Amino acid sequence: MLLAETTPYAFTWNLVADVREMWSFPFMVNAFRAGAIVAVVAGAVGWFMVLRRQTFAGHTLSVVAFPGAALATLIGVSTAVGYLGACLLAAVVIAGLRESGRSGVAVESAATGTVQAFALACGFLFVTLYKGMLGGPQALLFGTFLGITTGQVALLTVVGAVVLTLLAAFGRPLLFASSDREVAAARGVPVRALGAGFLLLLGAATAEASQITGSLLVFALLVVPAATAQVLTARPVLGLALTVLLGLAACWLGLIAAFYQPYPLGFFVTTFAFAGYVLAQLTRAVRGAVGRVALPTGATS
């Protein structure tokens, strides 16, 4: 399992040679490809998720991937099918609970929490029933970048392209509905249908990302780059581009670090993403302080 113990490779500052060395392994090339697709899709969908303040729903959808994959392993179908099926099903359930929920945020979040805990418990049951999966649950929960096949990359590309196309098609009304729900509804935008449709897209994106980072750490790729971008800019197009770039950087840097170090990929990806977020917050704080200092002097002169 630990790459650094089996390979004598060490990181050098000759970056071209490093990349050539990493990419001499087909699985690393696939990992970089899959990481790029996942980072772009999760970043774009995540930006809308952060804008809509649906982090709890997003987190629930991402952990639901675990029972899906566990069930798929148990009954012997491809885990990719399990991931997608479970996430889309959970998106429908959460959207349905939201529709019928009569009252406020409190009851709604209790419903989401119950769905999440029950789904995870089901996943645990499936893992227990499937005795052969030694160390398997941890790969499902925390992800692995070893052994991503070309077929998986192709599937990721197709699903990612569908998600991005739909997002591009409905991007404008969705942005409108997300930033001002009441006004959008008054102007005839189908706010509820858009909300349900967005949950489905979120489900598909989390199902994609789960295959690389594991279902517990998808959330990092969904929320952290988007949160960082929204600290830095409020402009939609720039923010989206920044989100995708940040996600890609965290994912690829994480892959490089995980190749040379014996620690898990998820740890590096979350750490790089979180470091970006802290830097962004610091930049804003410094900029704010400089602004406060500059403003009075400008006013007096």
Place this chain on the structure above:
Amino acid sequence: MITALSHPFFLHALLAGTAIALASGLVGYFLVLRAQTFTGDTLGHVAFTGAMAALAGGYDLRLGLFAATIGVALLLGALGRRGRPDDVVIGTLFSWILGLGTFFLTLYTTHRSSTQGNAGITVLFGSIYGLDATQTTTAVLIAAGITTAVLLLARPLLFASLDEAVAAARGVPATALGLGFLALAGACAAEVTQAVGSLLLLGLLAAPAGTAIRLTDRPYRALGLSAALAVLDLWAGLALSAQVPVLPPSFSIMAVTATCYAAAHLVGP
């Protein structure tokens, strides 16, 4: 059932579980009422990292659990008053903490490999049958402490949760209460982790409370109902897993809580 009761591990599970469920039903009601379910979710993941860090460092697992959950609960409270951090800030913080958890998990399984990777699964999904006599005593005592504290704070906390501005105007120390409640929620999360695991604790916190709120609008009745439901769910779950041994106890407890919630959802007004 009678044969199950003759096993000491089942008795320990029943005793510790009852106390833990009582505490989590009470804390969970306020968590749902204050719309802080996501905070409960976060505390569950933090509990995993804390336990793994303690194991990797060679300390008692419970030390890490309580230190991490109470510490992060207070940190979230402190962030909450100054910069109003919403779910996005909480989410950003906890996805990194979870990443740290996997780091400690790897550190633990590679450097202390005598006990191998099962510790991670135990923390994530709980092992209520694995509690020994001293662990049961500690769990019951701490749960009793949490229960007493919540009951003592119930009246002002209810006031502050339902209408913070009016409560503050009437002299209720709303921010201090909020911080104290978060610390209690952290301790409760660490307790529940020992019963059903850090990933499933949200079920025991949110589901009975959500069910109770659906069934009644009156606060004290809902508080009592939430605690009673949590205890009943736990008993039914343990009984179910005793009758059907293939079901792990954590799963059967979650199955019962989710069924109750779904039933209340269907029959509720």
